[in-house]
Amino acid sequence: MKNKLVYSFHYYDWQSVTSTSSYEAFRDGLDKNACFMLEEGHDYTAPIWLGEFGTNSQSKYWKYLIMYLE
Numbered sequence: 001m002k003n004k005l006v007y008s009f010h011y012y013d014w015q016s017v018t019s020t021s022s023y024e025a026f027r028d029g030l031d032k033n034a035c036f037m038l039e040e041g042h043d044y045t046a047p048i049w050l051g052e053f054g055t056n057s058q059s060k061y062w063k064y065l066i067m068y069l070e
Contacts, residue, residue, distance in 0.1 A: 005046040007037050011065070013055035026064040
């Protein structure tokens with residue numbers, strides 16, 4: 001099944017996947033804890049689909065996640 005795998009995850013502001021102390025901390029935490037599958041050269045390397053995400057406010061989480069997706 002090589003080259004036929006896509007990982008999917010949901011990410012909401014109440015999950016403690018990463019920090020929102022700064023964009024860099026947010027990005028690094030998301031890369032390490034959720035998006036590491038994008039790193040080339042591993043048996044597990046595959047695309048990622050962010051199926052759902054959200055928050056109840058325009059918080060740092062929202063701003064940082066939109067920046068990360070750009």
